[in-house]
Amino acid sequence: MKVGIVSYGAYVPRYRITPEEIGKVWGADGKAMSKGLMINCKSVPAPDEDTITISVEAARAMMRRCEVNPQDIGALYVGSESHPYAVKPTGTIVAEAIEAAPHLTVADFEFACKAGTAAIQTCMGLVGAGMVKYGVAIGADTSQGAPGDALEYSASAGGAAFLIGSEKVIATIDRTYSYTTDTPDFWRREGEMYPRHGGRFTGEPAYFKHVLSGAKGLMERTNTTAKDYTYAVFHQPNGKFPTRVAKQLGFSDAQVKSGLLAPLIGNTYSGAVPLGLSAILDEAKAGDRIFATAYGSGAGSDAFAITVTDEIETYARAKAPTVKQIIENVKFLDYATYAKFRGKILLGSG
Amino acid sequence: MRRVAVIGVGDTEFGELWDSSFREIGIKAGLAAVADANISADKIDALFVGNMSAGRFIDQEHIGALIADYSGLARDHIPATRVEAAGASGGLALRQGFQAVASGLHNIVVVGGAEKMTDVSDTESANIQSSSADQEWETVLGATYPALHALIARRHMHVYGTTREQLADVAVKNHKHGSLNPKAQFQKPITREVVMGSPLVSSPLRVFDCAPSSDGAAAVVLCALDQAKNYTDVPGEIIGTGQASDTLSLHDRKDICTMEATRVAAKRAFEMAGITNKDVDVAEVHDNFTISEILALEDMGFFKKGEGGKATEAGLTGLDGEVAVNTSGGLKARGDPIGATGLAQAVEIVTQLRGKADKRQVRDAQVGLTHNVGGTGATVVVHLFRRV
Numbered sequence: 001m002k003v004g005i006v007s008y009g010a011y012v013p014r015y016r017i018t019p020e021e022i023g024k025v026w027g028a029d030g031k032a033m034s035k036g037l038m039i040n041c042k043s044v045p046a047p048d049e050d051t052i053t054i055s056v057e058a059a060r061a062m063m064r065r066c067e068v069n070p071q072d073i074g075a076l077y078v079g080s081e082s083h084p085y086a087v088k089p090t091g092t093i094v095a096e097a098i099e100a101a102p103h104l105t106v107a108d109f110e111f112a113c114k115a116g117t118a119a120i121q122t123c124m125g126l127v128g129a130g131m132v133k134y135g136v137a138i139g140a141d142t143s144q145g146a147p148g149d150a151l152e153y154s155a156s157a158g159g160a161a162f163l164i165g166s167e168k169v170i171a172t173i174d175r176t177y178s179y180t181t182d183t184p185d186f187w188r189r190e191g192e193m194y195p196r197h198g199g200r201f202t203g204e205p206a207y208f209k210h211v212l213s214g215a216k217g218l219m220e221r222t223n224t225t226a227k228d229y230t231y232a233v234f235h236q237p238n239g240k241f242p243t244r245v246a247k248q249l250g251f252s253d254a255q256v257k258s259g260l261l262a263p264l265i266g267n268t269y270s271g272a273v274p275l276g277l278s279a280i281l282d283e284a285k286a287g288d289r290i291f292a293t294a295y296g297s298g299a300g301s302d303a304f305a306i307t308v309t310d311e312i313e314t315y316a317r318a319k320a321p322t323v324k325q326i327i328e329n330v331k332f333l334d335y336a337t338y339a340k341f342r343g344k345i346l347l348g349s350g
Numbered sequence: 351m352r353r354v355a356v357i358g359v360g361d362t363e364f365g366e367l368w369d370s371s372f373r374e375i376g377i378k379a380g381l382a383a384v385a386d387a388n389i390s391a392d393k394i395d396a397l398f399v400g401n402m403s404a405g406r407f408i409d410q411e412h413i414g415a416l417i418a419d420y421s422g423l424a425r426d427h428i429p430a431t432r433v434e435a436a437g438a439s440g441g442l443a444l445r446q447g448f449q450a451v452a453s454g455l456h457n458i459v460v461v462g463g464a465e466k467m468t469d470v471s472d473t474e475s476a477n478i479q480s481s482s483a484d485q486e487w488e489t490v491l492g493a494t495y496p497a498l499h500a501l502i503a504r505r506h507m508h509v510y511g512t513t514r515e516q517l518a519d520v521a522v523k524n525h526k527h528g529s530l531n532p533k534a535q536f537q538k539p540i541t542r543e544v545v546m547g548s549p550l551v552s553s554p555l556r557v558f559d560c561a562p563s564s565d566g567a568a569a570v571v572l573c574a575l576d577q578a579k580n581y582t583d584v585p586g587e588i589i590g591t592g593q594a595s596d597t598l599s600l601h602d603r604k605d606i607c608t609m610e611a612t613r614v615a616a617k618r619a620f621e622m623a624g625i626t627n628k629d630v631d632v633a634e635v636h637d638n639f640t641i642s643e644i645l646a647l648e649d650m651g652f653f654k655k656g657e658g659g660k661a662t663e664a665g666l667t668g669l670d671g672e673v674a675v676n677t678s679g680g681l682k683a684r685g686d687p688i689g690a691t692g693l694a695q696a697v698e699i700v701t702q703l704r705g706k707a708d709k710r711q712v713r714d715a716q717v718g719l720t721h722n723v724g725g726t727g728a729t730v731v732v733h734l735f736r737r738v
Contacts, residue, residue: 029549199472205368 003128004172004306006068006165007315009061010278010323011054011140012158012265015044016330017338019153025335026148033153038239042156042266044333045142047341049157051080052090054140054271056097058161061320062136063098068163073100074132077122079115079139079270080159083108086190094138104132112186113235114296115139116159116270121176121302123164134165139294141269146194147344154238156266160274170312171281171290174305175222179214186297197297203241206299211235211245214301215293219249222305226250229305230288233259233276235295237267251291258283259292264327277306279323284308354451355578355585355738357458358387358571359697364685365535366468367565372408373420376464379567379690380421383460387571388581391422394571395456397430400443400463401689406478408466417462436482437638439463440568440692441722441731445591447572448733457574463694464567465687475563479688482725484599496560496639498600498726500552503641506607507554509656512644514554516659518545520640521558521682523668528679530710535564535685545640559640564685568693570700575738586700586718589625590734592618598728607656609727612649616721619732627651630673630734631715632702634695636723637680643667646721647675650732674712677702692722692731703737 018041023030034040045054055078063070078090091106109115109122116139123135140159145151164173185206188195198206211234219225226232232251234242239262246256259276261268268275273294280290290306339345360382362375370378376399384391397418405411418430433443440463447461467475480495488498506512522542528534545558578585594614600606620626627650635650637643644658652673653661661667667675678684678698681691699718701707718735 032547200366201368 001128001166002169002172003124003164003166004169005162005281006134006167006169007062007066007163008160008278008281009058009065009320010160010275010326011057011061012268012275012326013043013045013049013054014329014331015046015333015341016041017044017333017335021335022153036240037154038243038263039154039266040263041332042154043158043268044338044341045157050084050142051078051082051140051159052084052093054142054157054159055090055094055138055161058138058140058159059094059098059136062161062163064319065316066163068134070098070100071103073134073136074104075123075126075135076100076104076106077109077119077137079109079111079119079137080141081110081112081115081188081269082142082144100136111300112296112298113237113269113272114294114300114302116274117294117302117304120162120164121178124173124176127164127166134163137162137164139270139274141271143267143269144194149194151195151197154267156268158265158268158275159271160278162274168311169309170315171306171308174307175218176302176304177214177218177221178300178302179210179217180300181210183210183299185299202297206297207237207241207295208245210299210301211293211295212248214303215249218303218305224305226255228289229255229291231258231280231284232256232291233273233280234293236260236262236272236276239263261323261327275323282317282322282324284312286310286312351452352454353575354448354588355573355575356570356588356696356700356735357573357578357582357585358383358389359700360386361533361568361694361697362566363533364564364566364687364694368468370565372404372410372464372466373416375466375565375567376417376462377420379464379569380417380460380462383569383571389458389571392426393458394423394428394460396428396450396459397423398443398447398459398461399430399432400440400692401432402434402436402439402465403478403481403688404466407470435729436724437636437688438692438722438724438729438731439689440694441720441733442593442692442729444570444692444696444733445593445731448588448591451572451574457577459572460569461572461693462567462569463690463692465689466565467563467687468565472563487599487601494552496555497552499639499641500555501600502606502645502726503554503639506641506644509607512659514546515542516644516663517554517559517640518542519662520637520643521545523662524637524676524680524682527669527677527710528683531679531684534679534683535562536679536683555639555641561638561681561686564687566685566687566690566694568690568697570693570696584704585738586703586735587738588733589736590619590623592616592622592732594618594730596728598725600726607645609645609649609723609730611727611730612646612721612723615730615732616650619734623734625717625734629717630719631717632674632677632699632712633719633721634676634678634680634698635721637676637682638686638723640682642723643675643680650721669710669712677707677710677712692720695720695722696733699735703735
């Protein structure tokens with residue numbers, strides 16, 4: 001049985017803010033920050049948007065593109081580190097919104113930026129075992145960056161949803177491999193508004209070690225090299241890290257370009273690889289091979305080897321906007337409005 | 351008083367050594383020095399360890415016993431002593447070791463220095479470093495360690511016309527030297543523009559004017575000179591040692607453009623050695639900030655007061671200058687694991703005197719100097735070395 005992606009959908013809020021605008025407020029060189037991070041602007045959720053609304057938008061787009069009966073969905077998982085509720089699932093609301101309730105299992109996942117890909121793996125297992133016909137895996141976030149912190153220049157919002165099944169699969173997931181250690185590079189404790197991080201420790205011993213180990217581990221197990229793939233997408237906390245990691249693994253700019261969204265929308269955390277993968281599927285042709293590696297702080301990576309099937313030719317991609325179309329529609333914010341949107345302004349009680 | 355030689359040197363790479371613990375790097379440097387000295391452990395009579403603040407950086411005190419234990423020396427019950435004088439901890443440990451051998455109390459001692467600074471947040475690290483200033487009169491009122499040095503820099507610019515470019519030139523030179531040192535934390539040459547375009551820390555000092563937080567360790571083995579030839583063909587003799595103190599607070603000084611303790615410590619070391627600064631070929635000075643190197647050059651008489659910046663700009667402190675300064679990259683580029691710094695300076699000077707400094711070798715280096723500062727100059731230790 002070939003398990004893979006039956007349908008997908010994406011969503012990114014339309015608001016943007018630039019590193020220059022943020023730097024202006026904190027006396028930092030925003031232009032240098034923008035260049036260093038390779039981020040031109042980042043997406044900002046509107047006051048009425050959160051991980052639930054983003055997940056619903058993405059899941060609805062996913063359902064529009066296929067003819068699957070939502071009642072055939074047996075599992076739905078939402079991976080995020082910004083679930084609106086500490087206790088009470090995001091997934092139940094999404095399941096109701098796409099009319100998949102009540103005969104399914106639902107749970108929220110958290111593994112920093114890779115909970116969405118962990119959800120894909122879980123759905124692969126359930127479908128592969130025959131326990132469910134379809135599973136929905138969503139990665140979405142409205143990530144937090146403390147005012148003035150380095151994260152504020154990149155932490156953004158967005159998400160994508162994947163319908164995992166074994167019939168009419170537009171892209172088979174040939175193999176997945178994960179690499180996990182206990183590496184505390186970035187964390188947010190219960191009740192805290194903003195995450196904390198270990199500065200440069202988030203780079204070499206965290207992101208690079210785990211992404212490279214995950215990617216190389218998958219290449220070894222599939223007996224492939226960078227040249228065997230048409231596209232590659234990596235977790236993108238900024239534009240710089242995935243560009244560097246791709247080069248180290250032997251991928252060219254042409255292979256990476258389509259899935260590299262961080263320069264345009266920032267770091268969408270759990271949404272990052274799901275969105276990059278969606279942007280690739282928007283243009284992929286039958287036979288194309290896709291290499292994807294997500295990273296989550298804490299830390300671990302999930303790597304996937306994916307092959308696009310002939311089903312993509314008849315798949316109704318045009319029934320929902322492409323990632324490119326979604327992120328073209330932008331409205332820039334000044335810092336004050338951004339601060340209001342993100343709840344960073346302390347309101348009076350009167 | 352007996353003459354004292356350095357018969358072994360060892361150090362670790364400096365940088366963010368996240369895979370190594372404090373004790374690991376301490377032992378690594380010590381073992382390297384002992385191996386270099388070609389001695390067996392039972393020859394070691396005593397251990398001195400320079401360390402500023404392991405208690406706050408890694409919650410570990412009792413450093414002397416810790417290093418003795420993990421070196422396997424605790425079973426021999428050798429005396430193991432921790433020495434602390436903020437940034438001058440390493441240099442002061444060296445002086446304690448020197449005194450122990452010179453006095454005849456011990457024949458062979460190992461002097462190490464180590465600090466593990468990057469296991470705490472940047473903010474915490476800055477707070478710990480600022481504890482070398484006066485908590486009641488400086489730090490509590492908001493002065494940070496960089497801010498105090500910024501005051502010195504600003505005043506020096508005002509009184510002597512030292513320029514922003516000249517400050518940058520110190521960093522450019524030391525990064526160039528660091529690029530030639532495989533153990534340096536920073537190994538990329540930089541330009542004036544990079545220094546002057548880096549984020550402001552405390553005006554006029556920018557990020558590239560400041561030494562980094564580092565992990566690292568360095569060690570030397572000292573031996574009575576008359577026995578040194580039993581172990582090595584290339585001993586470096588310590589021919590002078592000078593230590594001086596000054597007011598803990600910067601504002602209690604008559605002139606903040608001079609570190610009196612540097613002047614006095616150097617004078618004492620030169621008098622003891624019977625040489626002058628003209629005899630020095632290579633010097634490792636305490637460039638925790640770019641302005642600090644300029645002060646050191648002037649206060650030890652290498653250049654006239656107010657001329658340190660100009661001399662740097664003119665290239666007089668480069669590898670082939672009048673005096674080669676901070677050939678290791680200095681605190682700025684080699685890194686500044688506080689307690690290790692004074693020993694790392696000694697390791698570099700002995701390496702230079704042995705002619706083993708590879709691409710950064712100063713031609714025919716005969717006499718070397720180390721200058722190690724605690725706080726804003728409340729403790730200064732200067733040592734002079736000569737090729738034997």
